[in-house]
Amino acid sequence: MQIELIETFLDLCETKSFNQTADRLNITQSTVSGRIKSLEQTIGRRLFRRSRSGTSLTVDGLRFEPHARSLRHSWNTALQATRNSGPSGVSMRIGLQHDLVGLGFDRLIADCRAAMPDTAFYFEGDYSSQMCADLARGTQDLAVLYSPQTHPDIFCEAVAExxxxxxxxxxxxxxxxxxxxxxxxxxxxxxxxxxxxxxxxxxxxxxxxxxxxxxxxxxxxxxxxxxxxxxxxxxxxxxxxxxxxxxxxxxxxPVYAGVNLRNRHRTPYKRLQKILRSHFSGWGADASLxxxxxxxxxxx
Known part of the structure; x- marks a missing residue:
């Protein structure tokens, strides 16, 4: 199955509009329709219902959606695994709310590297909305953010303030x-x-x-x-x-740590969350401040 079919299906789930999905994916509306038709033929079920009031998921479409998200995440995870360049082939991409980058960033990096010496880390400052989108797509491993978004593929918990x-x-x-x-x-x-x-x-x-x-x-x-x-x-x-x-x-x-739901209970992520909680709680409790x-x- 082509991953483009899954990407198009999931985008259409959000927009409920063939025109909007075409614009967002930078393709034609006929291409969107062709991909959805191809996916429906592969599965053997009708996934969307089109009417004058708009586009909506069928019962089979609703059943397929969580599996499509899982397929997309597995694909992105597989891509990351083949591109890792750390000593043991393990890398972690971590996003930080822009304002948090200045809070002892060098110490945070040192703590992460000390706890996971065989991991190659990539840190970047970003905004909450983009980090949530990256977590949902599986292109980011962990995010430290101000504004978590409700999404079936994202788990967020407060770690500090x-x-x-x-x-x-x-x-x-x-x-x-x-x-x-x-x-x-x-x-x-x-x-x-x-x-x-x-x-x-x-x-x-x-x-x-x-x-x-x-x-x-x-x-x-x-x-x-x-x-x-x-x-x-x-x-x-x-x-x-x-x-x-x-x-x-x-x-x-409040400061939140977000991960893809599939990684919520995995040891490396739990270890990173512990480091983040300690690091940012330390700043929040700084006596001099x-x-x-x-x-x-x-x-x-």
Missing amino acids: THYVMVSTRFQNRTEIAPDSYILGNFAPAFALTHATLLPELSAVPLSVGQNAAMLDLLMSMNATGYVLAHSAKALVDAGHCTLVQGAPRITQ KDTVARTVQKG
């Missing part, structure tokens, strides 16, 4: 801040919801950014106010570039 605090180059108190001098951090949907609940007066502003690194640059270049990771806030305060804003709440962002925040709370 990070903290964001408000700093300013101009103001010392929350009551002094005007929306036009404030940069909204859009780091994750959970962060945005908490921010809107706690700081409704600062949730409709002209400028928003989605990365901690970008926020740091803009704070300095625009002489502004915004939320940054606690360890970044400490560095800015210690250097005399910013002050912690009094009366501004600390916002907690808590002291920095505590000093601001006491002043307020």
Whole structure:
């Protein structure tokens, strides 16, 4: 069976549209129809029902879908196995939420290599949506992310949490801040919801950014106010570039580890999850960061 037939079937399961699937796979609609027809002939069952209201899975299509996902994952796993270049032919591709790359990245790499010396690691910074898509396709082994997505092929669990605090180059108190001098951090949907609940007066502003690194640059270049990771806030305060804003709440962002469901109970993945939990929990519990925040709370 050609893997293109499986890929086309699974994409059509998501889009429910032959036109959209053709656009997403960069093929013609007739090619999509031909692949689905070929797959149905191979299986001997009708998989989709087309009507004026759209495209939907038949009962046989619903039964076939989880097996199609398994076939796609097995194919991607087989491809990875033939391309590995580590000492023992084992490699792990790990994705990290962009903001988490700066949290002792060298120590994280050292811990992973010490625990799994015969494994070749590939780390990359990315966004949650892309990492979830890669996990579902089987092209990524593990992801450390802010926003897990509900998907039948993905298992996510909370492993730690990070903290964001408000700093300013101009103001010392929350009551002094005007929306036009404030940069909204859009780091994750959970962060945005908490921010809107706690700081409704600062949730409709002209400028928003989605990365901690970008926020740091803009704070300095625009002489502004915004939320940054606690360890970044400490560095800015210690250097005399910013002050912690009094009366501004600390916002907690959960950190999740995600794997393909088939790998959930495999030893290498459980070992990596343990390392991640220890590493990021250590950053969340850093006493010096808590002291920095505590000093601001006491002043307020």
